[in-house]
Amino acid sequence: xxxxxxxxxxxxxxxxxxxxxxxxxxxxxxxxxxxxxxxxxxxxxxxxxxxxxxxxxxxxxxxxxxxxxxxxxxxxxxxxxxxxxxxxxxxxxxxxxxxxxxxxxxxxxxxxxxxxxxxxxxxxxxxxxxxxxxxxxxxxxxxxxxxxxxxxxxxxxxxxxxxxxxxxxxxxxxxxxxxxxxxxxxxxxxxxxxxxxxxxxxxxxxxxxxxxxxxxxxxxxxxxxxxxxxxxxxxxxxxxxxxxxxxxxxxxxxxxxxxxxxxxxxxxxxxxxxxxxxxxxxxxxxxxxxxxxxxxxxxxxxxxxxxxxxxxxxxxxxxx
Amino acid sequence: xxxxxxxxxxxxxxxxxxxxxxxxxxxxxxxxxxxxxxxxxxxxxxxxxxxxxxxxxxxxxxxxxxxxxxxxxxxxxxxxxxxxxxxxxxxxxxxxxxxxxxxxxxxxxxxxxxxxxxxxxxxxxxxxxxxxxxxxxxxxxxxxxxxxxxxxxxxxxxxxxxxxxxxxxxxxxxxxxxxxxxxxxxxxxxxxxxxxxxxxxxxxxxxxxxxxxxxxxxxxxxxxxxxxxxxxxxxxxxxxxxxxxxxxxxxxxxxxxxxxxxxxxxxxxxxxxxxxxxxxxxxxxxxxxxxxxxxxxxxxxxxxxxxxxxxxxxxxxxxx
Numbered sequence: 014x015x016x017x018x019x020x021x022x023x024x025x026x027x028x029x030x031x032x033x034x035x036x037x038x039x040x041x042x043x044x045x046x047x048x049x050x051x052x053x054x055x056x057x058x059x060x061x062x063x064x065x066x067x068x069x070x071x072x073x074x075x076x077x078x079x080x081x082x083x084x085x086x087x088x089x090x091x092x093x094x095x096x097x098x099x100x101x102x103x104x105x106x107x108x109x110x111x112x113x114x115x116x117x118x119x120x121x122x123x124x125x126x127x128x129x130x131x132x133x134x135x136x137x138x139x140x141x142x143x144x145x146x147x148x149x150x151x152x153x154x155x156x157x158x159x160x161x162x163x164x165x166x167x168x169x170x171x172x173x174x175x176x177x178x179x180x181x182x183x184x185x186x187x188x189x190x191x192x193x194x195x196x197x198x199x200x201x202x203x204x205x206x207x208x209x210x211x212x213x214x215x216x217x218x219x220x221x222x223x224x225x226x227x228x229x230x231x232x233x234x235x236x237x238x239x240x241x242x243x244x245x246x247x248x249x250x251x252x253x254x255x256x257x258x259x260x261x262x263x264x265x266x267x268x269x270x271x272x273x274x275x276x277x278x279x280x281x282x283x284x285x286x287x288x289x290x291x292x293x294x295x296x297x298x299x300x301x302x303x304x305x306x307x308x309x310x311x312x313x314x315x316x317x318x319x320x321x322x323x324x325x326x327x328x329x330x331x332x333x
Numbered sequence: 334x335x336x337x338x339x340x341x342x343x344x345x346x347x348x349x350x351x352x353x354x355x356x357x358x359x360x361x362x363x364x365x366x367x368x369x370x371x372x373x374x375x376x377x378x379x380x381x382x383x384x385x386x387x388x389x390x391x392x393x394x395x396x397x398x399x400x401x402x403x404x405x406x407x408x409x410x411x412x413x414x415x416x417x418x419x420x421x422x423x424x425x426x427x428x429x430x431x432x433x434x435x436x437x438x439x440x441x442x443x444x445x446x447x448x449x450x451x452x453x454x455x456x457x458x459x460x461x462x463x464x465x466x467x468x469x470x471x472x473x474x475x476x477x478x479x480x481x482x483x484x485x486x487x488x489x490x491x492x493x494x495x496x497x498x499x500x501x502x503x504x505x506x507x508x509x510x511x512x513x514x515x516x517x518x519x520x521x522x523x524x525x526x527x528x529x530x531x532x533x534x535x536x537x538x539x540x541x542x543x544x545x546x547x548x549x550x551x552x553x554x555x556x557x558x559x560x561x562x563x564x565x566x567x568x569x570x571x572x573x574x575x576x577x578x579x580x581x582x583x584x585x586x587x588x589x590x591x592x593x594x595x596x597x598x599x600x601x602x603x604x605x606x607x608x609x610x611x612x613x614x615x616x617x618x619x620x621x622x623x624x625x626x627x628x629x630x631x632x633x634x635x636x637x638x639x640x641x642x643x644x645x646x647x648x649x650x651x652x653x
Contacts, residue, residue, distance in 0.1 A: 042483040094444065098437035117418035117486055120440060121479045124414065127444070128475035131451050135469045141461035148468050149455045155448035159441045163362040166437060 014316060016323040023063060024056040030082055045114050045122035046129075050089045052105040058084040058194045060324065065198025065212050067317035068309075073202035079136035080147060080201055084194045086130040087151065091158055091190075093123035098166065127155070139201040147197045150213075154193035161186025174252035176261075183224045184217060191220030195321075211311040218305030219325035225298040226329045228253040229291070232282065234333055244269075244278045254297065258290045298329040334636060336643040343383060344376040350402055365434050365442035366449075370409045372425040378404040378514045380644065385518025385532050387637035388629075393522035399456035400467060400521055404514045406450040407471065411478055411510075413443035418486065447475070459521035467517045470533075474513035481506025494572035496581075503544045504537060511540030515641075531631040538625030539645035545618040546649045548573040549611070552602060554653055564589075564598045574617065578610045618649040 028051075035047040059081035063074035066081075074081070095101075096109040097119050103109065111119035134147050164182040168174050195216035199209045231246045232255060246253050250270040259266050269281050285291050302325045312318050348371075355367040379401035383394035386401075394401070415421075416429040417439050423429065431439035454467050484502040488494045515536035519529045551566045552575060566573050570590040579586050589601050605611045622645045632638050 040480070041487075042480055094440050098440060118483065120414050120418060121483050124447070125476050125479045127447055128472045128479070132469055132472035132476075135465050135472070141465050145455050145461050145464045145468075148465075149452055152448045152452035152455070156445050156452075159445045159448070160360070160362055163438065163441050167361075 014320065016320055016327060019320055020055070020057070020060055020324075023060040024054075026078070027056040027059045027082060027085060028053075030078060031085070034082075041114075042118065042121055042125065045110050045118050046125040048107070048110055048113065048122070049092060049105060050086070050126070052107045054085070054089075054105060056085060057324070058088055058190060061191060061194040061216060061321070062198040064317050064321045064324065065195040065216075066202035068212075068312045068315055068321060069199050069202035069204040069208060071315065071317075074198075076138035077198065077201040079133040080139075080197055083130045083133035083151065084190065084197070086126045086133060087155065088190060090123045090126035090130065091162070093119055093126070095162060098162070134197070137201050140203065143200045143203065147200045150193050150196050150200065154189040157185040157189035161189065168252045169249075171252065172250070172260075172267075174257060176254065176257050179252060179254055179257055180221060183221050187224040187227075188217040188220035191223065192216035208311050211308040215305045215308040215321065215325070218301045218308075219328055222298040222301035222305070222325065223328040225254055225294060225301070226331065228255055229294065229298075230331075230333060232278075232285075233291075243275075244273060244281070247278065247281055248273055254294050255285065255290060258293060259285060259288065262288050262290060264288050264290065295329070302326060302329050334640065336640055336647060339640055340375070340377070340380055340644075340647075343380040344374075346398070347376040347379045347402060347405060348373075350398060351405070354402075361434075362438065362441055362445065365430050365438050366445040368427070368430055368433065368442070369412060369425060370406070370446070372427045374405070374409075374425060376405060377644070378408055378510060381511060381514040381536060381641070382518040384637050384641045384644065385515040385524075385536075386522035388532075388632045388635055388641060389519050389522035389524040389528060391635065391637075394518075396458035397518065397521040399453040400459075400517055403450045403453035403471065404510065404517070406446045406453060407475065408510060410443045410446035410450065411482070413439055413446070415482060418482070454517070457521050460523065463520045463523065467520045470513050470516050470520065474509040477505040477509035481509070488572045489569075491572065492570070492580075492587075494577060496574065496577050499572060499574055499577055500541060503541050507544035507547075508537040508540035511543065512536035528631050531628040535625045535628040535641065535645070538621045538628075539648055542618040542621035542625070542645065543648040545574055545614060545621070546651065548575055549614065549618075550651075550653060552598075552605075553611075563595075564593060564601070567598065567601055568593055574614050575605065575610060578613060579605060579608065582608050582610060584608050584610065615649070622646060622649050 031050055035050050038044065038047055062077065062081035062084050066073040066077050092104060093110045096104055097111045097116055101109055102112040110122050130151065131148060134151055135144055137144060161182050165186055168182065192213045193216070195212035196209050199212040204212065228246060232244050235243065247266065247269050248271065250267065256266065264284060266281060269277065305325050306322045309318055309321055351370055355370050358364065358367055382397065382401035382404050386393040386397050412424060413430045416424055417431045417436055421429055422432040430442050450471065451468060454471055455464055457464060481502050485506055488502065512533045513536070515532035516529050519532040524532065548566060552564050555563065567586065567589050568591065570587065576586060584604060586601060589597065625645050626642045629638055629641055
């Protein structure tokens with residue numbers, strides 16, 4: 014199967030499940046919890062859970078669908094809380110939860126999804142021991158995501174973040190959940206510990222690459238495609254890999270830390286291209302994906318393993 | 334064993350465990366997570382977990398200590414998030430997390446403890462199936478706590494809350510975690526489903542009684558004893574069972590919704606006593622405890638079962 018039709022089919026399965034469980038809930042708080050969840054999304058983390066499971070054991074994914082959904086619940090809970098902290102008012106084309114309701118409701122709405130994530134892991138049809146290990150893996154990923162978000166916020170007050178610090182932060186903030194997605198899919202399908210470890214590392218490396226690509230999209234994509242303000246990282250002086258590399262090559266972009274015309278953004282991009290920062294960052298993302306894919310060799314050859322490789326290629330080639 | 338020495342011993346065991354795991358952590362976020370956790374507390378929920386376990390299986394509690402601690406982690410996470418929502422600046426005699434750090438850090442500090450709670454349930458030495466059920470029970474309790482807190486906040490805008498609504502809210506906000514504490518202790522010690530259900534109901538009823546006693550303490554105890562402002566519920570016009578019953582007996586306390594002298598608080602108390610509201614509310618709390626204790630008959634006679642009964646008596650007789 015081709016990747017794009019597979020992702021569409023998976024997203025459809027996840028969407029239907031989410032609508033069945035969260036689409037018609039009673040009470041204001043449950044509405045707030047469901048708001049972003051049913052507003053769409055690419056459902057990439059559930060796809061990774063399901064592909065990892067099917068790579069370990071052919072046909073395992075329908076049994077573990079609730080656990081795949083649990084990863085989307087976790088992701089959405091982090092979005093709701095992050096939006097409060099970052100003061101963002103738009104997400105997935107709809108108002109954020111704290112913007113539509115209020116901050117207390119948004120804190121609680123995220124907390125409800127957080128609880129449901131663990132409940133849904135336990136709903137998977139899988140071995141009890143595997144489920145306990147999956148809960149542990151998800152819990153550790155959640156703690157890491159919090160640390161990553163905290164690091165990310167602390168970076169805002171600094172202009173000397175190193176590449177190592179950036180990669181550590183992104184590994185926690187974005188890598189840990191993709192790592193858990195792949196690891197949990199494997200665990201619940203009965204993978205060996207070596208296979209779980211390999212899937213975890215696959216997810217970690219490709220998750221970091223995913224975030225680097227997000228940073229590239231922020232700079233390079235049109236707002237119509239990305240759904241976000243163009244070059245917001247540049248305007249805010251955010252310490253992304255692009256900005257860290259630019260600084261290290263002696264390129265001073267601090268003059269762009271203000272409202273920017275499109276022509277000025279193009280000018281900054283031209284400077285970054287000339288200094289080979291953009292190509293260098295793209296190369297780093299590609300290398301992370303290659304490292305991630307190497308870990309897949311511990312799994313038997315299968316169409317699903319091939320799709321896992323393709324999904325990580327897609328992470329660093331997507332335009333939005 | 335007497336209840337008070339037992340509670341002291343248990344609190345000491347839990348404190349030592351918490352200090353070992355959270356007392357000397359690296360990083361600002363981990364400090365913020367540990368802040369309230371190591372600031373003390375009566376550790377009543379862990380005591381209920383351990384007594385429930387020992388009531389089911391003699392000597393089970395040391396094996397499931399991490400799960401007992403998990404209930405304290407959960408309780409502390411809810412305190413951190415509630416303090417943000419309620420704008421409170423003091424708790425357990427120390428500044429609240431958002432007051433000492435900031436709101437984003439407090440949201441994340443709570444989220445970290447939330448994750449650890451599930452991780453620590455899984456660390457118990459118990460059957461894998463029992464652990465999966467314990468995770469599910471804790472997750473459901475967490476979602477209920479969120480609903481309860483949301484109801485509680487919505488009550489602030491109303492002055493027509495009924496006794497039924499109040500009891501539903503308190504069942505979710507306070508009862509659900511005591512219910513889960515007793516149920517999880519039983520589950521992990523290998524209780525039958527009937528015993529788990531009985532322990533859950535014991536915890537729910539006594540948890541509701543606990544909260545009603547908290548409301549009484551708010552009105553009646555001196556600030557030195559309670560560690561809180563005296564009669565804050567009265568001043569804020571909070572819809573507690575006391576206030577709902579007062580309204581239903583035609584007693585108008587709306588004039589006390591302002592800064593109050595001690596003499597005025599005493600005057601309000603005298604009115605509530607004369608109308609038999611205080612004695613009536615105390616009676617309701619006692620009845621809930623009696624209902625809760627009846628469920629314990631499904632457990633074999635043991636000193637630990639007796640302590641479970643005593644702890645629920647203590648819930649409604651304590652002065653702070």
